[in-house]
Amino acid sequence: MTAKILEGTELSQQLMDGLKPRIARLVKKGIYPGLSVIILGEDPASLSYVKSKGKACERLGMRSETIMLSEKTGQKDLLTVISNLNTNPRVHGILVQMPLPKHIDENAVLEAIAPEKDVDGFTPVNMGRLLAGRDCFRPCTPNGIMVLLEKNNIDPAGKHAVIIGRSNIVGKPMAALLMQKRKGADATVTVCHSRTRKMADITRKADILIAAIGQPGFVKANMVKKGAVVIDVGINRVRDPEAEKGHRIVGDVDFEKVKEVAKAITPVPGGVGKLTIAMLMQNTVLAAEKLSGQHHKT
Ligand SMILES: NC(=O)c1ccc[n+]([C@@H]2O[C@H](COP(=O)([O-])OP(=O)(O)OC[C@H]3O[C@@H](n4cnc5c(N)ncnc54)[C@H](OP(=O)(O)O)[C@@H]3O)[C@@H](O)[C@H]2O)c1
Known part of the structure; x- marks a missing residue:
């Protein structure tokens, strides 16, 4: 089995194109x-x-x-x-x-x-609102992952999602989004970090495995359950004398091996990173709509 590649580049473009009518409405005003x-x-x-x-x-x-x-x-x-x-x-x-x-x-x-201009969603007010399941600016990278799952018809409801990494910008908000009591979320979430024991025992139970660690190729094939969805957030620069710039970008997942085990996997580059920018644009448009009184909840 070779995994479906969850591409971020084209989706990011589509999401940005989807913002154009909203931007045009604002510009008109x-x-x-x-x-x-x-x-x-x-x-x-x-x-x-x-x-x-x-x-x-x-x-x-x-x-x-x-x-x-x-x-x-x-x-x-x-x-x-x-x-x-x-x-x-x-x-x-x-x-x-x-x-x-x-x-x-x-x-x-x-x-x-x-907080009303916090398009990264990193201020304590937005983080608190996120945890409480209230309206907020969602942090761009985790929100991009939620959109990627939704657009690929991967419903986290009832699934075991394991996140490796507990940073304030990826791991923690990712857990908060996945555990929300709402459509498109409703996952059972486990968060691993550097003090987690027997991590592979935990990751092997994941239906959705998200790696946000900053360690090249950390997630090996034997840490992944057959048929799991694997999301690679890592952006690591590794030396490569053959590359034009002397380095290349790799994720936190051993992509070549893991794609033989997983059902779906994001590439690096061209996966989550692209969506992060689209979400930032979306949050900025939303901020402009809200600050100018043009935002109407749908
Ligand atoms: N695609 C994107 O748009 C995007 C956006 C943001 C970040 N990133 C990338 O994602 C990665 C993580 O970013 P971050 O800002 O979340 O990093 P961070 O703040 O450095 O946090 C790393 C997390 O990984 C855990 N960790 C590190 N080494 C580990 C190990 N060997 N075993 C288990 N856990 C380990 C750390 O545990 P402790 O808490 O115990 O120290 C920490 O919770 C980086 O490669 C970054 O470049 C990508």
């Missing part, structure tokens, strides 16, 4: 959905993520700005930049690219972002 991204320093991976976010905005005719600050920027100055964006009516979404330099208190930064 003189509102250009706007995303402001703050980045401290020049980490190449972070710069590349920021660039792709800007490109996506451009493609959709949305306003985007990248505020590039020195790595040495002090916390007070950063909070002032955020505060100005909070009150700027042209800005609908605010995103601070992580990771931040060590001298910055990440929690203080997240607390400073206005």
Whole structure:
């Protein structure tokens, strides 16, 4: 059995195309959905993520700005930049690219972002709402995975979903979304992390296995139940002298071997990562609609 490949590239394009009429409606009223991204320093991976976010905005005719600050920027100055964006009516979404330099208190930064402009869904207000099953900005990567499952007719209801990784941006919100009492969720969720014992015994019981660890090829075929759905969130740069740039991107799953066991699997690149951007665009449009009173619940 070779797994069905759950492609993210085309789906991401479709989801972004689906936003165009909503954007056009806003533009007609003189509102250009706007995303402001703050980045401290020049980490190449972070710069590349920021660039792709800007490109996506451009493609959709949305306003985007990248505020590039020195790595040495002090916390007070950063909070002032955020505060100005909070009150700027042209800005609908605010995103601070992580990771931040060590001298910055990440929690203080997240607390400073206005929840109604928190298109990453990382502020405590949005995280709390998510956990409570209330209306909120859903974090982009886990929400992209929920959409990917839905579009591929994979219903998590009653299934055992195992997530490896408990970060605030992927693992925890992923668990919260999958365990919601609602259509498209309703899974039984187990979360594993670096202190989990006998992890393979747990992952082998997963109907849906989600790896968000940051360790290349961590999930081996013998950790996967035959017929499971495997979602690879990992983005790892590994050396490859044969590649043009001297490196290539791989996931947290041993793709070649696991695809022989799984029923469906996401590739890296071209899987979850693409959907993350589409979800960010969706959240920014939603923020613009809500802030301008144009959002009507369906
Ligand atoms: N596709 C996308 O759009 C997207 C978005 C975000 C992140 N990512 C990628 O996803 C991966 C995870 O990101 P993250 O931000 O969630 O990472 P993170 O904050 O570093 O968290 C990693 C998690 O994995 C656990 N872990 C690490 N090594 C482990 C091991 N050997 N066994 C079991 N658990 C282990 C850690 O456990 P402890 O908590 O016990 O330390 C932690 O909970 C990275 O490769 C990142 O680049 C991709």
